Amino acid sequence: xxxxxxxxxxxxxxxxxxxxxxxxxxxxxxxxxxxxxxxxxxxxxxxxxxxxxxxxxxxxxxxxxxxxxxxxxxxxxxxxxxxxxxxxxxxxxxxxxxxxxxxxxxxx
Amino acid sequence: xxxxxxxxxxxxxxxxxxxxxxxxxxxxxxxxxxxxxxxxxxxxxxxxxxxxxxxxxxxxxxxxxxxxxxxxxxxxxxxxxxxxxxxxxxxxxxxxxxxxxxxxxxxxxxxxxxxxxx
Numbered sequence: 001x002x003x004x005x006x007x008x009x010x011x012x013x014x015x016x017x018x019x020x021x022x023x024x025x026x027x028x029x030x031x032x033x034x035x036x037x038x039x040x041x042x043x044x045x046x047x048x049x050x051x052x053x054x055x056x057x058x059x060x061x062x063x064x065x066x067x068x069x070x071x072x073x074x075x076x077x078x079x080x081x082x083x084x085x086x087x088x089x090x091x092x093x094x095x096x097x098x099x100x101x102x103x104x105x106x107x108x
Numbered sequence: 109x110x111x112x113x114x115x116x117x118x119x120x121x122x123x124x125x126x127x128x129x130x131x132x133x134x135x136x137x138x139x140x141x142x143x144x145x146x147x148x149x150x151x152x153x154x155x156x157x158x159x160x161x162x163x164x165x166x167x168x169x170x171x172x173x174x175x176x177x178x179x180x181x182x183x184x185x186x187x188x189x190x191x192x193x194x195x196x197x198x199x200x201x202x203x204x205x206x207x208x209x210x211x212x213x214x215x216x217x218x219x220x221x222x223x224x225x226x
Contacts, residue, residue, distance in 0.1 A: 032210075033209075033212070035212040035213070037153075037213075043219075044203055044205075044216035044217065044218060044219050045145075045153065045203075045213070045216060046216070047211065047212065047213060047214050050210065050211045050212050050214070051210065056211065056214060057214075088152065088153055090153075090212060090213075092207075092212045092213075095167060096155055096169050096170065097143070097155040098155065099152060099153040099154070099155065100152070101152045102152050102153075
């Protein structure tokens with residue numbers, strides 16, 4: 001099983017700043033099968049990024065993904081108030097599918 | 109539009125079973141997988157398994173094998189997840205999601221809360 005570790009449990013930033021969220025895998029992940037999700041309280045997760053760097057439909061271009069091998073990053077270029085919530089990384093190239101434990105982005 | 113609509117909240121006693129439905133609309137049900145993911149209160153996301161609606165093939169997370177069953181009824185574009193011998197730590201919100209080899213889980217149901225309590 002591939003374990004995904006999101007090193008920051010909570011990240012405190014201000015609106016307008018740049019956010020960098022990281023996710024490290026316990027073994028190499030095919031970048032074609034790496035995703036990021038956003039989850040607001042009481043709602044289902046929403047797909048942001050698939051294939052490590054492709055934005056899902058309707059996702060603003062301030063969200064971008066990068067990385068390969070064992071290290072992946074989600075970048076939010078200019079934080080908007082609605083971006084302050086929880087983010088999960090996921091690998092889906094190897095069974096079982098696994099998620100990171102989440103990073104909470106909070107307003108500083 | 110593409111959507112997955114799940115059945116309503118459930119309250120069960122320990123040892124009971126629960127079956128949750130997930131009705132798909134807006135796309136061809138047999139063209140994509142259906143995954144199930146659960147989230148305990150204040151916890152992260154746990155993948156439970158998938159079903160291929162076209163064939164009925166399934167793949168379950170190892171820790172759930174033997175007490176989860178995923179089925180589907182293609183005539184009504186609905187997938188089901190049944191969990192047996194419920195324990196208190198099965199209390200969670202259960203989500204179905206459309207799975208795609210490229211996009212991963214691109215459409216999610218609204219979630220079904222299952223509470224296991226004596």
